[in-house]
Amino acid sequence: MAARSPSRPLGNVTRGTTAPNRLRRMDRWIAAAHAPALRGARASRPPLAVDLGFGAAPWTAVELLERLRKVRADVCVAGVEIDPERVAAALPYEREGLTFLHGGFEVPLPGGGRPVLIRAANVLRQYAEPEVAPVWARLCARLSVPDGLLVDGTCDEIGRRHVWIALGPEGPRTVTFAARLGSLTAPSDLAERLPKALIHRNVPGEPVHAFLRDFDRAWATAAPYGALSARQRWIRAVRSLAGDWPVTAGPHRWRQGEVTVAWHALAPLTG
Numbered sequence: 001m002a003a004r005s006p007s008r009p010l011g012n013v014t015r016g017t018t019a020p021n022r023l024r025r026m027d028r029w030i031a032a033a034h035a036p037a038l039r040g041a042r043a044s045r046p047p048l049a050v051d052l053g054f055g056a057a058p059w060t061a062v063e064l065l066e067r068l069r070k071v072r073a074d075v076c077v078a079g080v081e082i083d084p085e086r087v088a089a090a091l092p093y094e095r096e097g098l099t100f101l102h103g104g105f106e107v108p109l110p111g112g113g114r115p116v117l118i119r120a121a122n123v124l125r126q127y128a129e130p131e132v133a134p135v136w137a138r139l140c141a142r143l144s145v146p147d148g149l150l151v152d153g154t155c156d157e158i159g160r161r162h163v164w165i166a167l168g169p170e171g172p173r174t175v176t177f178a179a180r181l182g183s184l185t186a187p188s189d190l191a192e193r194l195p196k197a198l199i200h201r202n203v204p205g206e207p208v209h210a211f212l213r214d215f216d217r218a219w220a221t222a223a224p225y226g227a228l229s230a231r232q233r234w235i236r237a238v239r240s241l242a243g244d245w246p247v248t249a250g251p252h253r254w255r256q257g258e259v260t261v262a263w264h265a266l267a268p269l270t271g
Helices: 022-033 034-041 059-068 086-091 129-142 187-193 209-220 221-228 230-241
Strands: 050-051 076-081 097-104 118-119 147-155 161-168 171-179 258-262
Touching: 022 059, 022 118, 022 161, 022 171, 022 258, 034 129, 059 076, 059 086, 059 097, 059 118, 076 086, 086 097, 086 129, 097 209, 118 129, 129 147, 129 171, 129 230, 161 187, 161 230, 187 209, 209 221, 209 230, 221 230
Parallel strands: 050 076, 050 118, 076 097, 118 147
Antiparallel strands: 147 161, 161 171, 171 258
16 A cells, blocks of 8 residues: 555645656666765665656656666665555556655655655646745755755656756756757757746846857857767767856766756856
């Protein structure tokens, strides 16, 4: 049986749209970037990851378990949903290392455990911008210290375009833009997938707007490399971009159609 929260879960029921492989780009990044923390977790207690707001079907939680177990074989995943009917529908998919729980932003875990990962994909995008920071603070407080990771991101319906923010217990760390490169006419196509903390800040004068403007310029300059492949054009554009922006990973990630930038460079201006 799935555990039930003793009081009303924190949050609201969202649309619950989901599909197989929708989060593969985000999961691929998590498995690579968070591998040291997963492998370094105490052997006496398997590391726990949370798929927060898994939606109307359990596919994303099932896939998260499969992808993280390539990094550490004993990792466990808990799918947490605020809609009890969705939890009930997911229960037949439970297996060793995979559970489904009724809850919200309080992240109710048996024994009060602290997860090494909380992935909240396409959840906060459905809230108002002023609600994001308090939810971040609550979720970050639930993470294991010092290696816990919260990933708050948004993607399109079939997983071609993603943008996500990675946070540690101390707060935001990075922003990652990822795409199937053949789907892009320009990097700014990703603007429509900005998480709630940034999407309304894509206006002149805000850092994220300046970043996407510069990325488009670098993409245009790298157009000759498109004759080789979209990947080569992307790599060249990111290499140019890294001269002016704090890109935090190298070509081994760029080749995946990703670029990760330090949060402080894109954080919204106050006021």
